[in-house]
Amino acid sequence: MNTDTTLAPRNRLAGETSAYLQQHAGDPVHWHPWGEAAFAEAHRLDRPILLSVGYASCHWCHVMARESFADPATAAAVNEGFIAIKVDREERPDIDGLYQQALQLLRRGNGGWPLTVFLSPQGVPFYGGTYFPREASGGQSALRDVLASVSTVWTERRADLARQDEALIAALSAALPQPTGSPLDPSVQEEAIQQLAVAFDARHGGFGGAPKFPHPTDLDFLLQLDSDIGTPSPRAMALESLRHIAEGGLFDQLGGGFFRYSVDPAWNIPHFEKMLCDSAMLLPLYADAWRASGEALFRRAAELTVDWALREMRSDDGLFCSALAADDANGREGGTYLWEASALRDVLTPVEWDLCAAHWGLIDPPGFEGKFWHLRVSRPVEKLATMLGQPADAVQAVIDEARSRLLVRRDERGRAAHDGKTPTAWNALMVSALAHAGAVLGRSDWLAAARTTFDALRAARWREDIDGADRLQSLPGIDGFLDDHAFLLDAALTLHETAPHDGDLGFAARLAEVMLLRFEDDARGGFFFTAHDALPLFHRSKPALDAATPGGNGVAARALIRLARRTGNTRYVNAAERCVRLFAATVRADPASHTRLLMAARWLDEGR
Incomplete structure (x- = not known):
């Protein structure tokens, strides 16, 4: 294996327009955007490629970023043994779709995000998964252990990987539809x-x-x-x-x-x-x-x-x-989107609270982490109207008024990032x-x-x-x-x-x-x-x-x-x-x- 370490020690995402890539522009990982330069570097250094695909609103993408890509020790392992490429799946659905399909064939399972795939310098994947934690848990391997295993396989079993590449390409080609000439009945x-x-x-x-x-x-x-x-x-x-x-x-x-x-x-x-x-x-x-x-x-x-x-x-x-x-x-x-009961009571009148607490399940145990409510219709308006002997339109009007003021209060806490x-x-x-x-x-x-x-x-x-x-x-x-x-x-x-x-x-x-x-x-x-x-x-x-x-x-x-x-x-x-x-x-x-x-x-x- 070529041990040349002249790879420029910098992250190359700062000039990208994607919000997702910008989120990773400060990582200690030496990320490349997808392009010829990254693959040329992989060829020159004879290194496998770590391809990470996600998107800006993805929760588990952010978790993996905090745990691993922002971690200096993990980043060092990536930088020393791999060419790292970061892709926004909403910007390049062609890349995401292809490597999701390839992962499903390699692992006989579902894909998802973050997508974490290891490629040859020719772009053919040979191993992958989705979210890998920083520390092994729940049957999941730690990312650093995966990096070490992939490096070993890349160094010692190159001929096996070449045969697997050929088999994967053949399987993808075989998956393409073939004309039968017969219509669907x-x-x-x-x-x-x-x-x-x-x-x-x-x-x-x-x-x-x-x-x-x-x-x-x-x-x-x-x-x-x-x-x-x-x-x-x-x-x-x-x-x-x-x-x-x-x-x-x-x-x-x-x-x-x-x-x-x-x-x-x-x-x-x-x-x-x-x-x-x-x-x-x-x-x-x-x-x-x-x-x-x-x-x-x-x-x-x-x-x-x-x-x-x-x-x-x-x-x-x-x-x-x-x-x-x-x-x-x-x-x-x-x-x-989550609420504590006291925050809701502060906004609503007693009548609104009584109706809304029944309607949105606030009188039931909290459903998120045992202490927060996420609103759902626990008792429909029609059922509440019958119980109270009131017209359904009148009950709905009270709930709609409460909804408007709760939304204003929620927005004051700050909306989710676009x-x-x-x-x-x-x-x-x-x-x-x-x-x-x-x-x-x-x-x-x-x-x-x-x-x-x-x-x-x-x-x-x-x-x-x-x-x-x-x-x-x-x-x-x-x-x-x-x-x-x-x-x-x-x-x-x-x-x-x-x-x-x-x-x-x-x-x-x-x-x-x-x-x-x-x-x-x-x-x-x-x-x-x-x-x-x-x-x-x-x-x-x-x-x-x-x-x-x-x-x-x-x-x-x-x-x-x-x-x-x-x-x-x-x-x-x-x-x-x-x-x-x-x-x-x-x-x-x-x-x-x-x-x-x-x-x-x-x-x-x-x-x-």
């Missing part, structure tokens, strides 16, 4: 419904256990079926889940908007970061749930969510910021959400907000290239990925359908042409996540899995079908059909994880 949709029914939590709503995510694409799929057939029926699963989520701690009962996920199956205590994409995905579902049921709970959840987005997430340029941190200014998880990034894909999701929910709930102001953000995206991110070709940026200076194009195309069509302006369809057609030109696989169908002319990674993926946000291929296919219906251009529907056929076997293998593609297949059948 309606039975696959029924299989998806059955999968979700098996995973459905009949007691608390949602799917699976803790940690529990809201699964918005699954809920949307069930709600769009508009069916009460089956036990439980698709509509019942969707409405019951949305009801529990809106009443639980995953929803911010004072400020609106949704947290990332719940640490318990009953939605009581969330992981306290708030990300724009989560609320953007859930907002239109609550509008549709209100339309399907007429329940005031659903409308109120939608209204409070939009209020939150416009109040706390809107930047001066009309775009929406990406996230709010889980930790408060003192590094305390959830500190922005990540000021404004990703195109997530802003496009919010445009679609505002436009759809605004139309369903009759809110012209939401339609206007959607238009403002859409126009801001076009002004800030749509560019004429020097060769005359249009290009879309994901963030300033970063070329757009598939999700940016597909989600913005979907947003343009939703806005055109709800509050049309001249030029909407023309722009949608131009955007579709760019997406087809730069991302479609002409030979096999479907869309790559990165553009044909992007700087290559060691593997190029075609994402279809619906997760916190829907898979880009499913969104692209659905948007192209919608555009074909509006314009009559068969090229768009043909591309959508190639895409759906390409992923047919993938969808059949796990239909509930690919509901956007299932919807696209249904739309194609309806158009025949």
